[in-house]
Amino acid sequence: MINFPFVSLFSFILVLGSVISFSSSHWMGVWFGLELNLMGFVPLMIYSGKSHEVESGLKYFLIQALGSGMILFGGLFLFHCLGNWEIIGDGVMMEHGVMMFGLLLKMGVAPFHFWLPSVMAGLSWMANMILVTWQKVVPLFLLYSFFSFSMVELIFFCLFSSVIGGVGGMNQTSIRALLAYSSIVHLSWLLASSQINLVVCGVYFVVYFVISIMIFFLLWSKEVGLGQQIGGVFMWDLSQRQIFCLVMLSLGGVPPFLGFIGKWVVLVSLLSLGYYLLAFILIFGSLLSFYYYLVLSFSMVMGFMSWKDMMIEKKSMLVVLVVFFNLFGGGVMFWLLSLMAY
Structure with a gap:
């Protein structure tokens, strides 16, 4: 039986994290929104408490944490070189490369796709639907807006x-x-x-x-x-x-x-x-x-x-x-x- 208050709360957190990433004017805000989105989605993945869902949720958490860490590292490197967190379209080459790879990893673009089939194999259909649709929105928007x-x-x-x-x-x-x-x-x-x-x-x-x-x-x-x-x-x-x-x-x-x-x-x-x-x-x-x-x-x-x-x-x-x-x-x-x- 679906616990609607539980699902509604974490769905709101998931959407809120995406909105923060969309509307942020600096990389720290983008990173915070992505982390909030992750914290809202993982409970929905392991909602039933089944072992295969927990396993897929752990794999997803580790991969997304790695991608978010690459984005945070790129933002820190940008701050070190330029003295601010502002989002710019043509930053330092190393910083942009690391952040771009982090976004590609979070989306599951090949050759960073290795986690996607195994994660989807253990999730419910509703969690899979969110994974292949909504979870692509923010990384795709960032790739379009700030990376060439x-x-x-x-x-x-x-x-x-x-x-x-x-x-x-x-x-x-x-x-x-x-x-x-x-x-x-x-x-x-x-x-x-x-x-x-x-x-x-x-x-x-x-x-x-x-x-x-x-x-x-x-x-x-x-x-x-x-x-x-x-x-x-x-x-x-x-x-x-x-x-x-x-x-x-x-x-x-x-x-x-x-x-x-x-x-x-x-x-x-x-x-x-x-x-x-x-x-x-x-x-x-x-x-x-x-x-x-x-x-x-x-x-x-x-x-x-x-x-x-x-x-x-x-x-x-x-x-x-x-x-x-x-x-x-x-x-x-x-x-x-x-x-x-x-």
Whole structure:
């Protein structure tokens, strides 16, 4: 049973920490907000008190403490060199490098991704949803606002995230591990979009945020446990498998679903700036991840029931609603972007 005062209190602390990091004008305030965010999220991770949740919570705490320590070290180095804590866009090279690596580590961008699959493997679905969505907001905002990647650095991190996320998700038997590697692939798109402009990054993040919420709420509603592998979703009724299949295809960026809009916006922006190699790397990583999206989706929909049974499913209205939401959302996003272009 959910203890709403407990969850509400630490959720408020989590959000408050993020707001402090957003609004702070110096690095000490950013560091304090990140620590407050961490203190609010860890109790939500270990809320049930299960051993695997405690283990994942400890791993997450240690990694985030390391990332925060790198940010604090960079801020102290900046204070030593410049005599103030003010956030500037072109500080000392060493200071900015250490702080940038700390933010990348906190997000789980490859090659700093090693902690993400093991942490997600032990968490509840709600904690995982917060981890892959809200916990990326502050580091992503800081990377966009105060750090400028060289093209070599950007290609390096995007290439690692795309390939490791794509290859790592193949032959996975755990849904949590699959979604973790999928998150790493999407981090490469978020990182690339963060170096273009805020609108492009915001569009992609909102699309990813909405689709992720749909996936995790569906898994949470079906109570897919830690010991239950991918085969467990095949035990759902057909309408629920169809919904999950369509949302996964949207996450993979299949047109004309909502997920395609985010990728289309990023690709158009990259190509307009002449970043052809970076666009190719992102497409290549998405194709690798698209393999396990398709395998899972086709197996779920067509593996256990005939096409005739599929057509007479009584709960097919749910499938229609999901399709309508994805198509309507994609159409609305395309229309708004067209208006902004003119």
